[in-house]
Amino acid sequence: MDYDALFQTQLDALKAEGNYRIFAELERQRGQFPRAISHSENTPDQVTVWCSNDYLGMGQHPVVINAMKDAVDRFGAGAGGTRNISGTNHAHLLLERELADLHGKEAALLFTSGYVSNWAALSTLGSRLPDCIILSDELNHASMIEGIRHSRAKKVLWKHNDPKDLEAKLAALPANAPKIVAFESVYSMDGDIAPIREIVEVAEKYGAMTYLDEVHAVGMYGPRGGGVAEREGLMDRITLIEGTLGKAYGVVGGYITGSVALCDFIRSFASGFIFTTALPPAVAAAAQASIAHLKASNTEREAQRQQVARLRAKLDRAGIPHLDNDSHIIPVMIKDPVKCRQLADILMQDFGIYVQPINYPTVPKGTERLRFTPSPYHSDADIDHLVAALTTLWKRCAISHAVA
Numbered sequence: 001m002d003y004d005a006l007f008q009t010q011l012d013a014l015k016a017e018g019n020y021r022i023f024a025e026l027e028r029q030r031g032q033f034p035r036a037i038s039h040s041e042n043t044p045d046q047v048t049v050w051c052s053n054d055y056l057g058m059g060q061h062p063v064v065i066n067a068m069k070d071a072v073d074r075f076g077a078g079a080g081g082t083r084n085i086s087g088t089n090h091a092h093l094l095l096e097r098e099l100a101d102l103h104g105k106e107a108a109l110l111f112t113s114g115y116v117s118n119w120a121a122l123s124t125l126g127s128r129l130p131d132c133i134i135l136s137d138e139l140n141h142a143s144m145i146e147g148i149r150h151s152r153a154k155k156v157l158w159k160h161n162d163p164k165d166l167e168a169k170l171a172a173l174p175a176n177a178p179k180i181v182a183f184e185s186v187y188s189m190d191g192d193i194a195p196i197r198e199i200v201e202v203a204e205k206y207g208a209m210t211y212l213d214e215v216h217a218v219g220m221y222g223p224r225g226g227g228v229a230e231r232e233g234l235m236d237r238i239t240l241i242e243g244t245l246g247k248a249y250g251v252v253g254g255y256i257t258g259s260v261a262l263c264d265f266i267r268s269f270a271s272g273f274i275f276t277t278a279l280p281p282a283v284a285a286a287a288q289a290s291i292a293h294l295k296a297s298n299t300e301r302e303a304q305r306q307q308v309a310r311l312r313a314k315l316d317r318a319g320i321p322h323l324d325n326d327s328h329i330i331p332v333m334i335k336d337p338v339k340c341r342q343l344a345d346i347l348m349q350d351f352g353i354y355v356q357p358i359n360y361p362t363v364p365k366g367t368e369r370l371r372f373t374p375s376p377y378h379s380d381a382d383i384d385h386l387v388a389a390l391t392t393l394w395k396r397c398a399i400s401h402a403v404a
Helices: 003-017 062-075 083-087 090-102 114-128 142-151 163-171 196-205 260-269 281-296 299-318 337-351 380-397
Strands: 026-028 035-038 046-049 107-111 133-137 154-158 179-184 209-213 240-244 254-258 330-333 369-372
Touching: 046 380, 062 281, 090 107, 090 254, 090 281, 107 114, 107 260, 114 133, 114 142, 114 179, 114 209, 114 240, 114 254, 114 260, 133 142, 133 163, 142 179, 154 163, 163 179, 163 196, 179 196, 196 209, 254 260, 299 330, 299 380, 337 369, 337 380
Parallel strands: 133 154, 133 179, 179 209, 209 240
Antiparallel strands: 026 035, 035 046, 107 254, 240 254, 330 369
16 A cells, blocks of 8 residues: 555645645744745745734743743753643743733633634533533634534534524523533634624523634733723623634644633643643743733733724725634635635735635635735834735736625
8 A cells, every 4th residue: 555645645635625724934033023034935034924823923022032032041941741741830930920910810721722722622512511501603713613523412503693593492492401502712723703793692691601712802902902802891790701822822732711600610621732832941941931921011002003904994995805803813705716826926926925825625715815914023124025915916807806
């Protein structure tokens, strides 16, 4: 059996469809965000990154960098083990307290990534609660889908951001069965924001717990960066709030927050927590510094919103199609995987603009896009250069100016 031939056949098919992923080899430069050195072939030596999830540039912030460096000097590089076996450092507990305070919860629990926190928490809840039913928004992230699948609990899909459909689905379920309503605040591909209040009210009416993924919102929304739920004054009504340290906070890691009993339950039964090495203490210290800074500072959020608004206005004037939403994510619709890849390549090679094409299976076929995330550090000149480049390519490639 030629296994490599089997692998290559499927890879070739992926390339023919235009869905083969090519990584840009970049070198982030401290203090130069969003500039980066490119080591990819046929590109300028320096490019401007337009698709980073380091939404506020906190991965470059002196407060975060110095906290990490100081922690390395104090604790060394690694955690030394799982949280259960020698890997729990004082820095982890300080960060968990910071996170619990951020979301107004009794407790928090750290994971190695946002993907793992969703997978571990949902799989544990679904498998350990007898006869549990998980009601999942149909556009939930892959990490939530995998967690629900692994739990083997009964899954009920409800229409995206549709509280009426959610209520209809809840009303049809046994009243005495444990139920979890799982959804996100900001959906990263379309950038739309969930009607959290209406969803929570429906869940409360039917005795369901609420599981809210705020990974694309923490640090970004609310007076202290607690997310959309904080902005809407709803954190106390949500059972579990999950988030990440790898986006607006600029480091790496994931977490959940909730009651002491809930977090202890996940800590005690989640294989994704029990059997993995703990985050390096220096990462935890850097994340705590980032969260503390953004609790007190609105400067980064305000500057970022200003640049998001500027880019949207410029795109509108140029007739470049982008999805209208209330978030910081700007999807420019291409709707063809090959053209999407070609446009991204030309932007990188000819204009020094790096944006990753978003193709299937991340988004449905026919909805391929370029996803732009302006930061506080993208200048007005950067925005003008991007819009001018897109305008040139739209004329060259004869792409439709209609979104629908």
